[in-house]
Amino acid sequence: MFRHSIRTLVVGLCALTAASQGATAMALAVPAGQYQATPATAPALRSQTLSDLATAMKGEAFAYASYSLFAAEADRQGHAAVGELFRGTAQTELNEHLRQAAALAGTVGSNAANLREAISGETYEHQVMYRDFAAQARADGDLDAAELFTEIAADEGRHRDAFRTALTAVTTGRGSIPAPPTADVVPVPAGPPKVKAARTRANLDTALHGEALAHARYLLFAAHARQTGNTALARLFEGTAGVELHEHFAGEAVLAGLVSTTKPNLRKAIAGEHEEATVRYPEFAERATAVGDTAAARYFRDTAADEAKHMTAFRQALDRLR
Incomplete structure (x- = not known):
């Protein structure tokens, strides 16, 4: 089977363990704070805003999964501080950004x-x-x-x-x-x-x-x-x-x-966070504002600001490795 043949190509263990998944599941149970919205109480969002929220969720989920793997690689290379940075950022992407977008979009029924x-x-x-x-x-x-x-x-x-x-x-x-x-x-x-x-x-x-x-x-x-x-x-x-x-x-x-390896992983993360902070989320916020989806617009602006902070932290981590 492929899963057995692939193990001959790789070493070490994936950092995404079942225990960490259980912790994530409990964290996701926490209410979504200022962005909390339910289908029963929230005004209907425009279709473009819902599409932008769906795009945001997909990006944040991918960032969580990727950064978790990058953290494991940083640990393998002996860069413990970078590993912790990737893990902490991954948790923000999943437990704050994605969860808040899901609350606004009414993802959970x-x-x-x-x-x-x-x-x-x-x-x-x-x-x-x-x-x-x-x-x-x-x-x-x-x-x-x-x-x-x-x-x-x-x-x-x-x-x-x-x-x-x-x-x-x-x-x-x-x-x-x-x-x-x-x-x-x-x-x-x-x-x-x-x-x-x-x-x-x-x-x-x-x-x-x-x-x-x-x-x-x-x-x-x-x-x-x-x-x-x-x-x-x-x-x-x-x-x-x-x-x-x-x-x-x-x-x-x-x-x-x-x-x-860790330096290219950091460069990839910097590029992704830069695009989200300066292009994607500002555009989403502008569109949501134009149609009166104010809670979504605020979420997009706040998330853009967070991603800018992530970008800065990753740049600083890369500079320390040079």
């Missing part, structure tokens, strides 16, 4: 609604996205990527089936919530891309962002399930989130060459 959303996403990935990616990678000669995409497609089918069973239990009271899956953790060391085709690289980028977002959304759904007293459903969402991150995202990260 009832347990049944959350399960239907999960089923829809897993069905698409199982039946369409990963099958297409596998066929394209095979045609382009990227056989490791084709094998990984095929395995992930099968995993997503199992996730869909488990969520369908859970939905029946939640809506009818018949049956029980399935046991959560266990992630087969894939180590992610520094290394170059292991695919050759531009199309495979683009598909890996799409997949990485999708898996990071699925991880974050499922933690939000898990937090809601716990708040409503459904601990079995919370465990199912948390376990699935772990597979999306520690297995799927990590396996794709190895093939994509996502992690470099």
